[in-house]
Amino acid sequence: MAKENNPRIPVSQQPFQVQKPEDTTAIGGTISIEVNEKKVSVPFGTTILEACKENQIxxxxxxxxxxxxxxxxxxxCVVEVDGMRTLQTACTFPITSPIKIHTSTPMVRKARRHIIDLLLSEHYGECYSCFRNENCELQxxxxxxxxxxxxxxxxxxxKFDVDRSSASVVRDMNKCILCKRCVRTCIDLQEVGCLEAxxxxxxxxxGTFLDKPLAExxxxxxxxxINRCPTGALRANDPSDQIWNAIDDPKKHVVIQTAPSPRAAIGEEFGIEPGHSFTGELNSALKRIGFDKVFDTNYTADLTIIEEGTELLNRLKKALVDKDESVKIPQFTSCSPGWIKFIEHFYPEYLDYLSTAKSPQQMFGAITKTFYAQEAKINPADIVTVALMPCSAKKFECNRPEMDxxxxxxxxxGLTTREMAKMIKEAGIFLPEMPKSHFDDPFGDASGAGLIFGATGGVMEAALRTVYELVTGREVPFKNLNITPCRGFEGIKQASVKLENCVDAYKFLEGVEVKFIVAHGTANATKVMEMLKKGELNDVHFVEIMACPGGCLGGGGQPIPTSEEIRTKRAQAIYAEDESLELRKSHENPxxxxxxxxxxxxxxxxxxxHHLLHTHYTKRGKFIS
Amino acid sequence: MENNLDNNKKRTGPVLFSKYTRGEGIKKALAMPREDVLFELKSSGLKGRGGAGFPTSTKWMLVAASTASKKFIVCNADEGEPGTFKDRVLLMEYPELVFDGMVIAGYTIGAKTGIVYLRGEYEYLLLQLEEYLMKMRDDNLLGKNILSKEGFDFDISIRLGSGAYVCGEETALIESLEGHRGEPRNRPPYPVNTGYLGFPTVVNNVETLASVPHIMQKGGDWFRLIGTDKSTGSKLLSISGDCEKPGVYEIPWGTTITELLQFVGAQNTKAVQVGGASGICIPKRNFDRHLAYEDIATGGSIIIFNESRDMLHVLQNFMEFFVEESCGQCTPCRIGNTKLLEGVKMIRSGEFTFSYINALKDLGKSMQVASKCGLGQSSPNAFISILENFKDEIFFHNGYGRK
Structure with missing residues (x-):
């Protein structure tokens, strides 16, 4: 993860940079230490925590x-180090000399016990009434x-009122243990910085600036x-009670759309190892819970590709053929509501670069209450649309006033993966045991292109599969349609595809090298935006940005805990599912x-x-009244 | 200030409160190679006067040896320990000692910038100190090629704190200098390695720096003659409380508490708090102990309590101070101090059990080893030492706990 030299992070919170030798076999590359009387050799600069982990302590x-x-x-994590008066924290202490470490002495155990005792003394609430019961690090x-x-x-x-002002995140500081993971997530990982001690x-x-409500x-x-909070101090704004009410109301026609990332992660909530998709099982479970129809968000992901891809081609045409200088290129994706709010706050002057296409979630809502209502002959006023998303920002997005x-x-x-799992459990269903079933018509099953939206680079890959073929009449020149430069968890990825032998309608793109950038996490988005500001993106055509590290599969509504390892496994599940599908290009979705x-x-x-599937943005800036 | 006839200065000594001509120490130091300055300092045995007693020469040597592109010397003038007021006297009356010390440090470690972190409450000193620095610049004691020493550029700026006690802790002070929340850092790395803006930094107390020019002028061997074997030189003490002549005293290290009480005119003394709120409370039976790094180390705060004082009250005062002044970062200090204060209040109200008070004492011992910085590590000292040394008075004679 990017964490080096962010000037906004106090040095105390930056990791101690010990120059680790590249070659650990060189002299001084490793150090012999003793952990609990066992002699081990570790690379120079390893922290005590890492050294202990390596040695199964x-x-x-x-x-x-x-x-x-x-x-x-x-x-x-305090441990005893011989020769030091006080205990040392294993997570911060870099090993640069041959020390002797003891991890379980009476003094260490007593100190740890005291620390837990102290934290519990100020931790308001009881475990049985907490949503993190059985998944709480303090517990x-x-x-x-x-x-x-x-x-x-x-x-x-x-001591504190619960802050429910935000549509997405609920803060109950009575359960906070001041580990400051949220603070570091906000400023270090995401470079937003709305939380501080x-x-x-x-x-x-x-708290927030002047202790204002989170919504302000x-x-x-x-x-x-939320994903990194060790206790129940942070959670998403849970609408499951209202959804139960809608399901229980015979007059309401309740439809749910499910996004690919929750399907690849929801198994974790049922004790399954990360990396298994439960799409078919989830369809059956949702039906059994009482949803009238279960649709696949990938359908509108495909639709997004068509709309957004067409928009990109239109922009390129206006710029290259009509020489219209008001057209903004590169075009930025608009699927990630966290990224949308980020750019609205931090770079409001660049909103014209955003694609106007709505996110797949919102397109689905608009299509359901128009086309679907018309086809199924249901009064749209009686339709309740629910979206299962890996995301907390989707809750805010569906409440935007313009989304009507x-x-x-x-x-x-908007429902998160965690809340969905809770509803399934509440209905007495053990998800992994459910039979598999398909999505409902008229939207049916969607393409693999929509599916890979869940991983960073997915939107780009899906768009390229379609745009390249529209322009040249041929499939993208990558084996099995796997556009590998779009994949992986590198913070910012850049690549290009050359357009040759274009079809007549797109002759103006002949020979153009389509350059694209994929970034995930808003810290990387900041870097991309600074590049844009400096004019370094003049030859780039398309930029995909996802607000969350890893893309949607690492979203704020996904099962807790999260780590790069877990996110990698979720990505593998998504790419495997894509490869198993017949239909892998959005424009071929019947x-x-x-x-x-x-x-x-x-x-x-x-x-x-444009009326149904596109939207506009708000110049928010940083001053909010 | 004008209402203090002698500016609270009650006893002069051979080192700090003695005659010194501005620039002499610098002249002497600049005439020597840097290694010799370090050698002189090493032979003097000077240790940090802020209380921790780290050998000053070692600290300087570590930074001098670094090849970093920038280095800093920071003067810690955030004099915030309850009961200490000696740095103010030094800054008011002997600025030449402090600033010359900084210049010598800058020369020795290879720093071009010195920063004085001045306690927020001492804002009234700012103007006169700035004026003094201007005069130094006029006389080429600061600026480019100081005293015609080719290539030695050094300047000093003064920055004001904002009243947080914890910013006297060197890493929190550096955080504060950088414009961040005043919270101590993890160590290692130590400031000599990763200090201000990530560069090697020496942080020295006002009094430490003020000792340096005399050592330069008169030599390390001279300095070692004063004090004890392990605690060389003399120390400024800020003495307050129940005595006839409170004020700032220069005493040689090794003085006993009994001697001290004699020349400040203290009578019926029951206890002496050495080292301020974070120090320890010495009961009457231990008054023959010496003030020295090897016996009772102190940053200079001495508070005297006579027989009329309620020691539980004293303890409560200290604990209230820590509850408020903890930076709130680490668990043992943030919550632990609150629990200790609650314990004191429980004793006052009589609603306590001895087993709980002992559990708190145990907690205090964990705080001493598990807290992140010196504040949390030393805040239980008063709790432990006062309850231990005055248990008869607190639990039986004063009637607490007999309700």
Whole structure:
């Protein structure tokens, strides 16, 4: 993860950079140390925590997270180092000399126990009424260290009001243990910086600028802080009760669309190893819960590709043929609502670079309450649309006032993977045991191009599969249609495809080298935007940005915990599913073709499609009243 | 200030409160190679006067040996320990000692910039210190090619703190200098390696720097004659509390508390708090102990309590201070101090059990080893030492716990 030299992070929170030797076999490359009387050899500069992990010694951690820079504030990982008066935190201590470490002495155990006791004394609430019950790092530690009573008392009245102002993220600071993972996620990982520690001493708490409600600051709703919170202090705004009400209401026709990333991750909520998709099983489970129809968001992902791809070609034509200088190129993708709010706050003057295409979720809502209502002969007022998303920002997106082009609220509720799993469990269903079934018509199963939207680079890959073929009449020149330069978790990826032997309609693109950039995580988005500002993107045509590290599969609504390893496995599941499909190009999706034949008869980017499938953005800036 | 006849200065000594002509130390140092300055400093045995007692020569040597492109010398003038007021006197009356010390440090370690982190409450000193620095620049004691020493450029700027006690901790001070929240850093890395803006930095107390010009002028051997074997030189003490002549005293290291109490005119003394709130409380039976790094180390704060004082009250005062002044970053300090304060209040109200108070004492010991910085590591000292040394008074004679 990118964490080097971000000037906004205090040096104390940046990792201690020890120059690690490239060749560990060279003299001084490794150091012999003793861990619990066992002699081991570790590379110079390894932290005690890493050294212990390598040697199968468990050191508990709380403020440490593999995605974030070190903090060393919870002090739970303290160990004894011979010759040092005080205990040392394993997560921060780089090994640069032959030290002797003891990880389980009476002093260490007592200190850890005391720290847990202290945290529990100020941790308001009881485990059985917490959504993180059985998935809480504090709870796990308390159990590990046999804390069976509140040695130093237990707070019985809440100190803070729960902040429910945001459509996406709910903050209950009564459960906060001040590990500051959320702070580091916000400023270090995402470079947003709307959370910081406020006040001092015992009054210290994590808050926003002037302690304003979250809805009134520059939070982009990405929810990455939720994924990294060790306790239940941060959670998504859960609409499952309203959804149950709609399901239980016989007058309502409740449809749900499911995005590919939750399907690739929801198994984790049922104790399955990361890396298994449960698409078919989920369809059956949702039907059994009582959803009237289950649709595939990939259908509108395909639709997005058609609209966004056409928009890109139109922009290129205007720029290259009509020499229209007002056209903004490169075109940025607009599928990630976290990224949209990020650019609205941080780069409001560049909103014209964004594709006007709505995200697949919103397109689905608009199509459901118009085309589907018409086809199924249901009053759109009686339709309730639910979207299963890996994302907390989708909750904010569906509540944007402009998202009502169907004449109704296009998408009524955004549901995260975690909340979906809870509903499935509540309905008495064990997901992995469900039979598989297909999505419902009229949208049916979608293409693999829509599926890979879930991973960073997926939108780009899907768009290229379609745009290249539209322009040249041939498939993209990559084996099995796998455009590998788009794949992987590198922060910013750049590549290009040359267009040759174009069909007549696109002769103006003959010989053009289409350059594209893929970035994920808003820290990388910042870098791309700074490049744009400096004019370094003048020869780039298309930029995909996803707000979350890893793309949607690492979204703020996905199962907790998260790490690069887990995200990689989810990506593998998604790419495997894509490769197993017959249909892998958006423009070949027969149901999408049908939509253009029957409903959007004037084609992509026409007036009607603009009304239903496109949107506009708000210049928010950083001053919010 | 004018209402202090003698500016609170009560006893002069051979080192700090003695005659010194501005620039002499610099002249002497610049005439020597840097290694010799370090050698002189090493032979003097000077240790950090902020309280921790780290050998100054070692600190300087570590930075001098670094090949980094920039280095800094920071003067810690965030004098915030309760009961200490000696740095103010030095800065007001002997700025030449402090600033000459910084220049010598700059020369020795290879720094071009010195920064004084001045306590926010000392803002009234700012103008006169700035004026003094201007005069130094006029006389080429600061600026380019100082005293015609080719290539030695050095200047000093003054920055004001904002009143946080924890910013006296050197890494929190550096964070504050960088414009961040005043929170101590993880160590290692130490400031001598990764300090201000990530560059090697020496952070020295005002008094440490003020000792340097005398050492340069008179030599390390002279300095070693004063004090004890392991604690060389003399120390400024800020003495307050129940005595006739509170004020700033220069004493040689090794003085006993009994001697101290005699010349400040303290009577019926019950206890002496050495080292401020984060120090330890010495009961009467231990008054023969010496003030020295090897016995009772101190940054200079001495608070005297006579028989009329309620030691539990004293303890509560200290604990309230720590609850407020903890930076709130690490668990043991942020919550631990609150628990200790609660314990003190429980004793006052009589609603406590001895087993819980002992559990708190145990917690205090964990805080001493598990806290991130010196604040949390030393904040339980008062709790542990006062309850231990005055348990009869607190638990039985004063009637706490007999309700």
């Amino acid at each position: 468990h050191v508990p951690t709380l403020c440490h997270h593999p995605d974030l820079c070190v903090a060393g504030v919870c002090r739970i 796990t530690l308390a159990k590990e260290y046999g804390v069976d009573s509140y040695t130093f008392g237990h707070i019985t009245t809440p 406020l006040d001092r001493g015992h009054e210290t708490h994590v 600051v520059i939070c982009i709703n990405c929810g990455q802080c 082009s169907s004449g109704f609220k296009d998408v009524d509720y 149901h999408v073709k049908l939509l253009y034949e029957k409903f959007l008869t004037e084609g992509p980017c026409s007036e009607k499609s």
